[in-house]
Amino acid sequence: xxxxxxxxxxxxxxxxxxxxxxxxxxxxxxxxxxxxxxxxxxxxxxxxxxxxxxxxxxxxxxxxxxxxxxxxxxxxxxxxxxxxxxxxxxxxxxxxxxxxxxxxxxxxxxxxxxxxxxxxxxxxxxxxxxxxxxxxxxxxxxxxxxxxxxxxxxxxxxxxxxxxxxxxxxxxxxxxxxxxxxxxxxxx
Numbered sequence: 001x002x003x004x005x006x007x008x009x010x011x012x013x014x015x016x017x018x019x020x021x022x023x024x025x026x027x028x029x030x031x032x033x034x035x036x037x038x039x040x041x042x043x044x045x046x047x048x049x050x051x052x053x054x055x056x057x058x059x060x061x062x063x064x065x066x067x068x069x070x071x072x073x074x075x076x077x078x079x080x081x082x083x084x085x086x087x088x089x090x091x092x093x094x095x096x097x098x099x100x101x102x103x104x105x106x107x108x109x110x111x112x113x114x115x116x117x118x119x120x121x122x123x124x125x126x127x128x129x130x131x132x133x134x135x136x137x138x139x140x141x142x143x144x145x146x147x148x149x150x151x152x153x154x155x156x157x158x159x160x161x162x163x164x165x166x167x168x169x170x171x172x173x174x175x176x177x178x179x180x181x182x183x184x185x186x187x188x
Contacts, residue, residue: 012099012109015116019095022123023088029127030081030142076187077140080153084144091119122146125175132170136163140187143171150177156186 098104098112126143133141133154140155150171156163168182 008109012113015113015120016096016099019092019116019120019123022120023085023092026123026127027081027085030130077142077153077155080142084142088119088123092116095119128174129171132174133167136166136170138163145175145177148177149181149183150175151183151185153185153187155188157188159184159186 095112095116099109099116101108104112122145126145129143129145129150129152130141133143133152138154138156142153144151144153152167152171154167164184167184168179171177171182172179
């Protein structure tokens with residue numbers, strides 16, 4: 001007689017719950033409750049691209065019509081975190097749909113579980129990196145880990161070489177990213 005809940009289904013449930021907890025904890029520890037959270041953000045463009053952070057007084061981002069609009073730098077980090085959380089939630093929904101699809105093959109479900117585990121690991125690593133960088137004296141930062149690359153956006157008037165080395169060391173120690181694949185972008 002087949003068991004209703006096999007080892008794979010139990011493992012899947014544990015991974016989905018762990019991923020949900022990791023997303024929640026990352027959101028809880030990275031969003032400053034004193035800043036307004038405006039959910040109306042643009043889905044086009046990548047925050048952290050160099051052309052978005054080249055002006056010391058404002059950050060520009062394209063709006064839905066393709067024109068540039070000015071964004072307060074303090075809002076940059078709030079919006080970037082919201083965009084990252086939205087993208088993660090969409091990815092989690094897709095993974096959950098793949099796993100729960102009765103017609104999906106065993107291989108597809110296993111790939112979905114691997115993606116969920118990788119996403120969970122990235123969330124944990126990004127959270128640790130952000131907290132450690134803040135502990136080194138930077139007011140704001142956000143980390144993006146994708147495969148073997150890491151982009152760090154940090155608030156800094158003038159990032160010194162020693163600070164850049166500290167940030168790179170933190171990323172290398174907390175993730176599987178090598179120093180050559182760490183990109184640091186400053187927002188004033």
